[in-house]
C-alpha cells in the first residue's frame with residue numbers, strides 16, 4: 433500500500449506553528465544590505481538572464497528544539513564558491529561573509545524553510561564577454577508552500593513516490609560543455625525541457641545517462657540503488673556533488689550499511705531491491721517505477737525508510753550525533 437505522505441516531508445511554516453509572514457514583507461539580502469522582496473529584481477537584459485551565467489545554491493531551514501537551523505550551511509556555501517571558481521564567475525564574497533549573511537537572512541525572515549543564494553551578473557551587455565563583470569549576490573529565505581506555491585497553485589506537484597523515465601534524447605551535463613559539478617543556470621535548461629516532456633508522458637522525473645550509457649543522476653537530485661543490502665551511487669565525475677548524497681553516504685557508514693560509488697547500468701537499477709533520489713528539497717525520495725518496470729515491491733523499502741527517518745531526525749535537531757550538520761539561527 434502506498435503511504436499518504438512523502439517519506440521525508442519538511443514541514444511548512446504553518447505546520448510548524450511559526451509566525452506567518454507576508455511574502456511582501458520578507459527581506460532579501462543583496463550585496464550586504466536587506467531590500468524588500470518585491471525589489472529583488474534584475475533587468476530583462478541582464479547578462480546572467482540572457483546567457484544563463486547565474487550560479488546558485490539551495491538550502492533547507494528547519495525548526496529544531498533550539499530554534500531555526502540551516503542544514504549543512506558551510507558545505508553549501510563552499511559549493512557555491514566552487515561553482516563560481518569552475519565557471520570563472522568573479523564573486524567578491526568569501527565563505528565567512530556568505531555564512532554570516534545566510535544566518536542573518538534566516539533571522540530576518542521568521543518562518544523560512546528554504547534559503548537560496550544566487551550570484552549573478554546584472555549588467556546589460558551586448559557581447560558574450562561582460563564589460564561590467566561585477567557579480568551581485570542575493571540571498572532569499574522563504575517558505576516554498578506559503579510564499580510560492582500558494583500564490584501559484586499550479587506548482588503544487590507532490591507525488592509520494594516517483595515514476596522515472598530513462599531519458600534517451602538528452603544526455604547528462606557533459607564536462608566539456610558545462611561541468612556537472614557546477615550549479616549554474618545554464619546546466620539546467622536541457623534537463624528541464626526533457627523533464628517537461630516526460631511529465632506530459634505521465635512520468636514524474638527523468639533519469640539522465642552519461643555519454644557511455646551508464647546512470648548519472650536526475651534533474652535536481654542524485655541517485656542511490658540498494659543492491660544486496662548495500663548502497664551504490666554513481667561516481668563523482670559525472671554528477672553534481674550533492675550535499676544530501678554525501679550525508680546519506682555518511683549515514684550509511686554510521687548505520688552499518690556499506691556504500692560504494694560505482695558505475696551503474698539501467699539494468700542494475702531495474703533489478704535493484706530499492707532505488708531512491710536525494711536532494712536538499714526532498715531529502716530521500718523513493719522511486720517506485722523506472723520506465724515500465726516496478727522497483728522492488730513498488731513501495732519504499734526498509735533501507736530507504738531507515739535512512740529517510742534518520743535524516744529527518746537529524747535535520748530537525750533530534751539526533752545529537754549529527755548536531756554539527758546544523759547551524760542555528762537564533763538571535764544573538
Ligand SMILES: Cc1ncc(COP(=O)(O)O)c(C=O)c1O
Nearest residue numbers: 652653654672674675676711712
Ligand atoms: C543536478 C543536481 N544533482 C543533484 C542535486 C542534489 O544536491 P543536494 O543534495 O546538494 O541538494 C541537485 C540539487 O539541486 C542538482 O541540481
